Amino acid sequence: MKTYLTRRDFLRGAALVSISAAIPRFGSVARAQDAPVKRWYKGNLHMHNQWSDGEVFPEQAVAWYKDRGWDFICPSDHNDFQSLDLRFTSFGSRPQMTDEMVAAFEGETSLWKPIKCDAVSNKLEQKFVDDAIAQLGSENVKIKEVGGMTFVRMTPFDELVEKFVEPDKFLMIPGYEHTGSCVDGRAVHMNFIGVRDHFGYNKKIEEPIDQLRETFAKGKERFGDVPYLFTANHPLWRFYDVNPSALMGNPAIRVFELINNGIHKDFQRRMDLWEPEKFWDVVNAWRATNDQPLLLGMGSDDRHVYTGDSKGWTKVRASKLEWTELLTAINEGDMYPSNGLDFEDVSFDGKTLAVKIDVKDDGRYKIDFVGTKKGYDPTCKIVQVEKSETTPERKVEAYSDEIGVVLESVEGTEASYTLKSDDLYVRAKIYRADDDPALKWKTKPAAWTQPWR
Ligand SMILES: [Zn+2]
Numbered sequence: 001m002k003t004y005l006t007r008r009d010f011l012r013g014a015a016l017v018s019i020s021a022a023i024p025r026f027g028s029v030a031r032a033q034d035a036p037v038k039r040w041y042k043g044n045l046h047m048h049n050q051w052s053d054g055e056v057f058p059e060q061a062v063a064w065y066k067d068r069g070w071d072f073i074c075p076s077d078h079n080d081f082q083s084l085d086l087r088f089t090s091f092g093s094r095p096q097m098t099d100e101m102v103a104a105f106e107g108e109t110s111l112w113k114p115i116k117c118d119a120v121s122n123k124l125e126q127k128f129v130d131d132a133i134a135q136l137g138s139e140n141v142k143i144k145e146v147g148g149m150t151f152v153r154m155t156p157f158d159e160l161v162e163k164f165v166e167p168d169k170f171l172m173i174p175g176y177e178h179t180g181s182c183v184d185g186r187a188v189h190m191n192f193i194g195v196r197d198h199f200g201y202n203k204k205i206e207e208p209i210d211q212l213r214e215t216f217a218k219g220k221e222r223f224g225d226v227p228y229l230f231t232a233n234h235p236l237w238r239f240y241d242v243n244p245s246a247l248m249g250n251p252a253i254r255v256f257e258l259i260n261n262g263i264h265k266d267f268q269r270r271m272d273l274w275e276p277e278k279f280w281d282v283v284n285a286w287r288a289t290n291d292q293p294l295l296l297g298m299g300s301d302d303r304h305v306y307t308g309d310s311k312g313w314t315k316v317r318a319s320k321l322e323w324t325e326l327l328t329a330i331n332e333g334d335m336y337p338s339n340g341l342d343f344e345d346v347s348f349d350g351k352t353l354a355v356k357i358d359v360k361d362d363g364r365y366k367i368d369f370v371g372t373k374k375g376y377d378p379t380c381k382i383v384q385v386e387k388s389e390t391t392p393e394r395k396v397e398a399y400s401d402e403i404g405v406v407l408e409s410v411e412g413t414e415a416s417y418t419l420k421s422d423d424l425y426v427r428a429k430i431y432r433a434d435d436d437p438a439l440k441w442k443t444k445p446a447a448w449t450q451p452w453r
């Protein structure tokens with residue numbers, strides 16, 4: 001197995017203070033003879049179920065991943081953690097409860113969510129309850145008729161852990177998605193992964209850069225004692241809501257979602273504006289120039305509807321399927337986002353990035369090494385997008401073509417690239433050589449290493 005070295009900027013600004021302190025600095029990681037063997041674990045740290053606005057019940061959501069061989073997940077519902085506390089209000093669901101109605105739930109725990117009816121509008125439609133009963137059995141779907149509404153109990157995290165978690169086989173990590181928007185409606189979503197609580201969203205903030213900064217800082221105050229991960233989610237959603245400068249101005253934020261659900265269905269993509277890969281390079285060209293920790297990329301499918309193949313995951317290399325191990329690897333950059341392909345190996349020795357594709361289907365493959373050169377043009381222009389039927393009004397940042405260029409492209413399943421003196425950083429992307437290059441980035445199966453310098 002190749003020696004895997006951490007990068008020099010790993011220690012700085014990591015979201016996870018308590019774990020990072022235990023990691024040796026770059027260059028000092030001589031692998032011990034008896035070092036444990038590491039392997040890739042496949043996971044998704046961003047998904048939803050009926051605890052918020054996903055279509056299926058919690059058990060169905062967890063089973064979806066476990067049955068398909070995923071190793072770890074975080075059921076990251078919107079603005080709530082699936083605790084045992086008895087309550088009736090949840091994301092998008094606010095039934096009016098009288099004291100008498102509440103009294104009918106004495107001794108009960110967890111969230112009781114009313115089925116959608118005239119009195120309450122939410123995602124829990126009768127058909128989803130029927131599906132859950134058919135799949136899970138009526139004994140596993142607790143229902144109560146109270147005050148003219150039908151309430152269904154949502155299984156809390158700890159009970160899901162009891163049902164699904166198996167050592168070395170399947171891991172569940174607690175967490176939630178902190179979701180809301182700035183004053184003008186631009187969405188800024190962030191995941192807190194590894195936490196068992198949540199705090200409220202501040203909707204009075206005007207700019208995404210400030211929303212990210214404040215939420216990140218509040219999270220440190222609130223969760224700083226536990227090993228958790230903070231991610232900046234889907235910058236493209238709903239429609240170019242978070243520009244690159246928001247993450248240039250927040251260098252303490254280490255991880256963002258490169259792969260997620262793209263643009264909201266109500267809006268039309270503008271192919272002349274940035275794509276998530278360009279977003280990543282813009283932030284990292286700036287961070288590398290300013291000696292800040294590079295931004296790492298994750299993949300998730302942010303699943304709400306449980307049909308169809310997954311188009312996003314993250315693989316993390318660790319010696320054990322335990323959260324602290326995975327988190328250490330994530331902070332070291334020993335992970336990659338994918339929407340269809342996989343790496344067998346990735347290594348960076350301080351100068352050379354080497355990759356090997358895990359070939360599952362025969363065919364021709366390409367490996368692109370992508371980076372930005374020192375002295376690139378950092379100019380940012382603002383593209384004003386006017387409000388129309390297919391676009392909301394937006395100011396979208398546009399950057400030079402000198403950012404995120406292909407430094408070298410190799411056809412094959414294995415390749416390496418040695419940093420040159422004028423490279424700010426390098427990352428690798430793998431894809432099928434026969435894929436039409438004009439395909440949108442999301443529809444072309446690929447995988448991406450982290451950027452290294
Ligand atoms: Zn979101």
Ligand SMILES: [Zn+2]
Pocket residue numbers: 046047048177302
């Ligand atoms: Zn989400």
